[in-house]
Amino acid sequence: MSVVIPALNAAGTLPAQLEALARQDVDVPWEVVVIDNGSTDGTLDVCRSFEGRVPGLRAISCARPGTSAARNAGAASSSSELLLFCDADDEVAPGWVSAMVAALRTSDAVGGAIENDKLTTVRTPYMPRHPDHLPVVAGFLPRAITANLGVRREVFDDVGGFAADYDYGGPDTEFCWRLQLAGHRLTYAPDAVVHYRHRHTLRSVAVKAFRTGISRGRLYRDYGPRGMPRPRLAGVAARWAGLLLSAPAAAVSPARRWRWVEQAAGAAGRVRGSWRFRVLYL
Known part of the structure; x- marks a missing residue:
């Protein structure tokens, strides 16, 4: 099983995510793949500092810009049967890996729960909040966000991975729609929680x-x-x-x-x- 994390100039937030992954209690072989997408800060130094603490941690590079290209590169570098995606600026909760693996035993793809408050350091009069289910987007089909997404390898390969030419705001929706239209099942995994870092300006x-x-x-x-x-x-x-x-x-x-x-x-x-x-x- 592989956890795939795209990273671009994430030295300030990646340590918390890797620390959370280091604390996971997992009873199956697994690895963490960080895909450096052209960072100019200390992102790679952060990865090196966690070697030996995070199972199978390795960093690779992706020259093509964009998180979709980076996620595809991370998946391509792995031969794992299960692919779990999260982001460098969020934090997985205890038990996240095990809950995602359990959910994928009966589903082709799963989206986990998004916790909205832990990483919110600045309170604002209005802050968008993720719901406690997979929302239907644009009145069409549900989708999971790539900050908390799991998919079986054969399904990922069947649909061709993420569409690398999709810009921000569409890659996760497009991937989930294409997956479902191809006949695969997407479900919600409420026990697989990610603490989400909201924008606050x-x-x-x-x-x-x-x-x-x-x-x-x-x-x-x-x-x-x-x-x-x-x-x-x-x-x-x-x-x-x-x-x-x-x-x-x-x-x-x-x-x-x-x-x-x-x-x-x-x-x-x-x-x-x-x-x-x-x-x-x-």
Whole structure:
């Protein structure tokens, strides 16, 4: 079994993740593969400092930028029957590896639970929270996020791994959709918990929402013909009208400002994605 972690300039957060993995109680052979995606800080030094403490820890390099390319490189470097994916800036909870392995005994792929609070060092008026289930995205199919994802090797190979040309906001959704459309089963593993590091600045929330909005255009281009629905124009009009009407309140209320900025950035991203991918997905 292999734990695959893409890393780019992660020297500040990777130690906590590797420490959490070092404390896992696992009764099967396993390894941890860190994929350096072009770091210029001490990410590789961090990996070397954990050698001997984390089972089978090794670091490899991936010249192609992007987390999807890095995850594919990590999977390709391993011959394990089970692939577990997590991120360099989060922290797996005790028992995570064992819970993922147990869940994969009866499923083709699993998404674990996301804990929202432990790594939240700055409290904000509004913070997006992951639900305690696998959410259905864009009214189409559920997905797990790559911060807590497990998949059987034969399934990963069958669907061709992650689509390396997908930008931020779409790779995990696209992978999970393609996996399910190929006839494989994706389930929720509530006992496999990852502590998630949320963004806590208004700018970072806006950037995430904007880039996610752009990715919806690409998803609709590729999966509209396979059943992904387009938002109804009445709903689109209501969303834009709501943004205009709520702008004055957002100017004076911090909590409403965070919500407004996220919604406005997402709407702008869908406009940009529609133009970029030559679709109408607003």
